[in-house]
Amino acid sequence: MRVIARVENLTKHYFLEGEVVKALRGVTLSFEEGDFVALMGPSGSGKSTLLNLLGCLDRPTSGRYFLGNQDVSTMTDDQLSEIRSRYIGFIFQSYNLIQQYTVVENIEVPMLYQGKVDASTRRRCIRLAEMVGLGERLNHRPTQLSGGQQQRVAIARALVNDPHVILADEPTGNLDSKTSDEIMELLCTLNEAGKTIIMVTHENDIAAWARRVVRMRDGKVESDVRTAPLTSPGSTLASVMP
Amino acid sequence: MIFLTKIRRTVSMAVRNLWLHKLRSFLSVLGIIIGTAAVISLMAFGEGSMQDALEDIKKQGLTNVIVTSVKPPEEATSQRRSFVANYGLTDDDHRRFVETLKNLVTATLPMRVFPAELRPVTDSRLYNGRVVGTTPRHAIVYKLEHMIAAGRFLTEQDEEPIPRNVCVIGSELAAELFPGEDPINKTIRISGKDRAFVVVGVLKDRMPNTSGAEIEKYNGDMYIPLKACRSLLGEISFIRATGARGAEKVQLSQVVLTVDDSGDTDTVRDRVRGVADIVRTQLSATHPKKDWDIRIPLDRLEEAERTRDRYRILLAFIAGISLLVGGIGIMNIMLATVTERTREIGIRRALGAKRSDITLQFLLEAVVQTTLGGVIGVLVGLSMVFLVPYVASQFNYRVPAAIHNWSIILAFSVAVAVGILFGWYPARRAACLDPIEALRHE
Numbered sequence A: 001m002r003v004i005a006r007v008e009n010l011t012k013h014y015f016l017e018g019e020v021v022k023a024l025r026g027v028t029l030s031f032e033e034g035d036f037v038a039l040m041g042p043s044g045s046g047k048s049t050l051l052n053l054l055g056c057l058d059r060p061t062s063g064r065y066f067l068g069n070q071d072v073s074t075m076t077d078d079q080l081s082e083i084r085s086r087y088i089g090f091i092f093q094s095y096n097l098i099q100q101y102t103v104v105e106n107i108e109v110p111m112l113y114q115g116k117v118d119a120s121t122r123r124r125c126i127r128l129a130e131m132v133g134l135g136e137r138l139n140h141r142p143t144q145l146s147g148g149q150q151q152r153v154a155i156a157r158a159l160v161n162d163p164h165v166i167l168a169d170e171p172t173g174n175l176d177s178k179t180s181d182e183i184m185e186l187l188c189t190l191n192e193a194g195k196t197i198i199m200v201t202h203e204n205d206i207a208a209w210a211r212r213v214v215r216m217r218d219g220k221v222e223s224d225v226r227t228a229p230l231t232s233p234g235s236t237l238a239s240v241m242p
Numbered sequence B: 001m002i003f004l005t006k007i008r009r010t011v012s013m014a015v016r017n018l019w020l021h022k023l024r025s026f027l028s029v030l031g032i033i034i035g036t037a038a039v040i041s042l043m044a045f046g047e048g049s050m051q052d053a054l055e056d057i058k059k060q061g062l063t064n065v066i067v068t069s070v071k072p073p074e075e076a077t078s079q080r081r082s083f084v085a086n087y088g089l090t091d092d093d094h095r096r097f098v099e100t101l102k103n104l105v106t107a108t109l110p111m112r113v114f115p116a117e118l119r120p121v122t123d124s125r126l127y128n129g130r131v132v133g134t135t136p137r138h139a140i141v142y143k144l145e146h147m148i149a150a151g152r153f154l155t156e157q158d159e160e161p162i163p164r165n166v167c168v169i170g171s172e173l174a175a176e177l178f179p180g181e182d183p184i185n186k187t188i189r190i191s192g193k194d195r196a197f198v199v200v201g202v203l204k205d206r207m208p209n210t211s212g213a214e215i216e217k218y219n220g221d222m223y224i225p226l227k228a229c230r231s232l233l234g235e236i237s238f239i240r241a242t243g244a245r246g247a248e249k250v251q252l253s254q255v256v257l258t259v260d261d262s263g264d265t266d267t268v269r270d271r272v273r274g275v276a277d278i279v280r281t282q283l284s285a286t287h288p289k290k291d292w293d294i295r296i297p298l299d300r301l302e303e304a305e306r307t308r309d310r311y312r313i314l315l316a317f318i319a320g321i322s323l324l325v326g327g328i329g330i331m332n333i334m335l336a337t338v339t340e341r342t343r344e345i346g347i348r349r350a351l352g353a354k355r356s357d358i359t360l361q362f363l364l365e366a367v368v369q370t371t372l373g374g375v376i377g378v379l380v381g382l383s384m385v386f387l388v389p390y391v392a393s394q395f396n397y398r399v400p401a402a403i404h405n406w407s408i409i410l411a412f413s414v415a416v417a418v419g420i421l422f423g424w425y426p427a428r429r430a431a432c433l434d435p436i437e438a439l440r441h442e
């Protein structure tokens, strides 16, 4: 399988009032296309830090990061924005929708920053909203939706630019177990359709949905276990992905 | 194309955000509204009254030099204690002007003016007006060609060979003495004199002249040939009108010299000054008392123009200050908005927004505010410009106003510029937020 993201000896240090916080102390990992990875570990072990680096929201203190075959670790701020808008989809624990926007408009935001908004992107956004089960609520605002529905909007938004990889930081952290399962089912379907997903979670039963579990401790990889085989994309791809 | 779409999206987004906080947005642009409205209306009223003043001066003829007789201070005459006050310009003065200035001056207009009670011969109606002894050139010097409502102005034939007893009268005098009648060929008598004058012409309404020592209400004037005036009055006129009593011996009340206006402005300007200087020297030499005065409309024009320029500078200063205050209001609210929407900024950055996208978004929000403020300000300013003169006119006040297109464009573009200027810093601050920090913001 093709490797789509690779980090080599990645470190990240934070400088706080003269003190150095070593959030990552040399992480080497590679992620294959179509994989579904769960990042686990105790609080403060550096999971979010790693995910933010993978999402090009931040730059490492040292080490290298290749996304596809591009070296991302030396890029400028504008280039990183470009990478985020084209190749990355984010899902956050607290949904992070824009409050003033409707469901469709929220899904559309990444396209806005790619400079691609027209009638066809609007149609695509509507189809994505329908796919995540919000076809009836296209013009609702985030405050009018439940947590689970908001996270569905976030998932649709993460898909709209057809990213190389979807990064999710505790996507079910704010949801009850039934809604969590629904969200995980959705993510699983996407993965089966070929989407690469890297997800941070604390819970074992959420991690059980993944194909590979990476455990971290003190800024280092503690263990890396494949729990399910990596299969080639199912025939459902066309039917699921707009 | 992409850029335009982005702008359109961002603007509609900005409008929506402003609409979300109607009161707050309104209060934050109030400074801009007041500033713009103040500039528009002050500019209109200022320009209006300046224009009035300039028109007034121009009406007196910019190439004219006006020499008038002035009663000298009392103590100068009281030594002799004569009953008749003898002062002012003489026919000799006039003759000397004509001789020495014949190459510089195209027309000289001697005039004799005195207040009088005027009444129709057939009627007991009465009007306190002014008799002006003058020559046909009066029409040229005072530009009366298009001001004749009926009949004609005085002609050479009214003077030579024997002066005729004819007159041309102002509109108000005509209306007062002959209400509802045609005044032409009617006869007017001057109280205390035994001669009557036949009306040969009536003038249209004229704006009073406010630039001299006293206001001249032309509409109550009765113009008669200067020669007839002299044979009527002799040298002495007795003043009985308006409470004053006494007799005066004034040969000429006023001489207007129209300077040759050929050549460029500077040449004409110097020529006017030169004529004034010659007149001054001549009169100083021949008159022991200062019983004359000289008025140069051109000087007054330059003075008025300087005043106007000073007013404009002052106005620019006021505009600057009020828009500065408005701009600070905008900056304040934008900084608050950026803090309030930090998380939104983080989300947008995570989804691919560049720093420039964020800058554009908040800058446009500021500009949309100040532009709306500018539009409202212009409308408020314009309605003041129409309303204030109207209200004032209800109380018989005249507030002249002149709106220039450029004042609207100026006020408006300054408002937009204020948005860019004062929106820049908050927008940059928004753009430079760290995306991760911003996402963590509550």
Ligand SMILES: Nc1ncnc2c1ncn2[C@@H]1O[C@H](COP(=O)(O)OP(=O)(O)OP(=O)(O)O)[C@@H](O)[C@H]1O
Residues within 6 Å of the ligand: A014, A015, A016, A021, A022, A023, A041, A042, A043, A044, A045, A046, A047, A048, A049, A050
């Ligand atoms: N901006 C920052 N400044 C200073 N220290 C930071 C910063 N961000 C993270 N850290 C530190 O880096 C370490 C790793 O943090 P990180 O958020 O990656 O942990 P995590 O594994 O996601 O934990 P959790 O499961 O609680 O979310 C922590 O010790 C944290 O205090």
Ligand SMILES: [Mg+2]
Residues within 6 Å of the ligand: A047, A048, A049
């Ligand atoms: Mg975390």
